[in-house]
Amino acid sequence: MSDIIRRDPRAEWIARNRLHPLHAAMQPMQHSWMGPNGVIRKNVHGVGFIGPNGIRRIDRSGAQQGGAAKRTAAVEVQLPLHQVPAPAFYINVVPDMxxxxxxxxxxxxxxxxxQLAGSDGAVLAVVFGEHKESAFATAGVDRLLVLEGHEFEGYAPxxxxxGLRAVDNQFSPRHWLLPDSRSGGGELGRRFAASLKERPATRVWQIKGEECIGRAGAGQEDLARPLPRLILAAAExxxxxxxxxxxxxxxxxxxxLARSLPRIEDLGAVAVDPAAIPMAEAEFIFSGGNGVKDWALFHQTAAALGATEGASRVAVDDGFMARDRQVGASGTWVTARVYVAVGISGAIQHLQGIGACDKVVAINLxxxxxxxxxxxxSVIGESAAILKALIAAVETYRNGAKRDAA
Known part of the structure; x- marks a missing residue:
């Protein structure tokens, strides 16, 4: 069994935040402390306490198996459950997903x-088609409405x-919130506002009471206006x-939902060269570092996966990758859904640059x-052997998919 210490950033943050409701539960058990008379007192029930007969107290629960590294494992956090049995109103959210x-x-x-729902309102998330999300509970969703059907697949504004008009008629939400993004939320929100004949607040980054503040003037100015029912919010x-x-x-x-004849036909996604995608916008990044010895194999693997190539500063300084492919605080901050690091040890500047990535896969010796x-x-092993196995797995998967389609 591996003795690698697995960090839990969330648990560490709760342990530092004294205002968090679970702060006390995350504190380690105190083994000794000084009493009011200056006498050092010891916890006789603590693991490792040596009694007067010289016998050390042991833990029979199995928590100590694996050595000291296992004792530092993060405690599972059970957050308090927020319930709204009878919502006074709804705040509807349409995530990009x-x-x-x-x-x-x-x-x-x-x-x-x-924040807008408070204690009396409920947050209703409206999702189109099938989804893979399992963390709606910790994201703040009280009610979930999934609109299924092939008519919502692809580009179908x-x-x-x-569908949103039908939801609006049934639930009459106090506010509609959509992300003002290029992933679909910005366009869908503006189309929805035109359908409702309402003026939305766009690029909103802050709400204070009955007023919202949005970006204007190419992002150089702030525009304050009364809080409308339809809000297109910016990131953060x-x-x-x-x-x-x-x-x-x-x-x-x-x-x-009544079937309507669409005027837009979705012809499918257009193939894009992953190398042409800017690093800051890439969803899948395959990054190499000093541990990569066969760069031709690295490029072949990135092409097989259809990923955008990235690199650490060491690989860029050595001339293996271009400067615009550098990831990190001294290069490009990335927000990829999946980030694969091959032969990258993880300097602090590089870890800062990938801090917003959803899933990180590391291949290292x-x-x-x-x-x-x-x-x-994490995959521990020689990068060349792992990359060859990865290419073979991708080809096997694609050949199997072609046979099934035939």
Whole structure:
């Protein structure tokens, strides 16, 4: 069994935050302290206490198995449950759900909705089609409405606006919140506002009472206006929900949606060269570092995966990659959904640059490097052998898919 210490940033943050409701539960058990008379007192029930007969107290629960590294494992956090049995009103949120999961922008939006809902309102998330998200509860969703149907697949803004109109008629929410993004929320929000004949607040980054503040003048000025019913919020408009978990009760439309003839036909996604995608906008980044010895194999693997290539500063300084491919505080800050680090030890500047990435996969020989500690999935071994196996797995998967389609 591995002795690698797996960090839990969330648990560490709760342990530092004295105002968090779970702060006390995250504190380690105190083994000794000084009494009022200056006498050092010891906890005789603590693990490792040596009694007067010289016998050390042991832990028979199994928590000590694996050595000291296992004792530093993070405690599972159970957040308090927030329930709204009879909502006084609804705050409806339509997340982008890029790749079927909540993005950081979506979580900021849900945090803003939670502020507007308060203790009496409920946050209702409206999701189109199938999704892969399992963390709606910790993101702040009280009610979940999934609009299923092939008519919502792909690029279908007319059908989605038609569905949102039906939701609006049934729930009459106090506010509608959509992300003002290029992933679909910005366009859908403006189309929805035109359908309702309402003027939305766009690029909103702050709400104070009955007033909202949005970006204007190419992002150089702030525009304050009364809070409307339809809000298109920018990224980092609020802090994500972190101190409560929610019920995520499923709800349904009381009436079936009438079929309408769409005027837009989706012809599918257009193939884009991953190398042409800017690093800051890439969703899947395959990054190499000093541990990569076969760069031709590295490029072949990136092409097989369809990923955008990145690199550490060492690889760029050595001339293996261009300067615009450098990831880190001294290069480009990235927000990829998946970031694969091959042969990167994890300097502090590099870890800062990938701090906003959702999932990090590390391939490295050193099981104790900082990148392994940061990663959500780690593969310990020689990078060349792992990359060859990865290419073979991708080809096998694609050949199997072609046979099934035939």
């Amino acid at each position: 890029v790749g079927g999961r909540l993005s950081s922008h979506d979580r900021d939006l849900l945090g803003l909705a939670r 007319e059908q989605r606006v038609h 408009c609020a802090d994500p929900v972190s101190e409560t978990r929610h019920e995520v009760l499923p709800v349904e439309l009381s009436t079936s 050193d099981p104790g490097c900082d990148m392994i500690k940061r990663a959500d999935l």
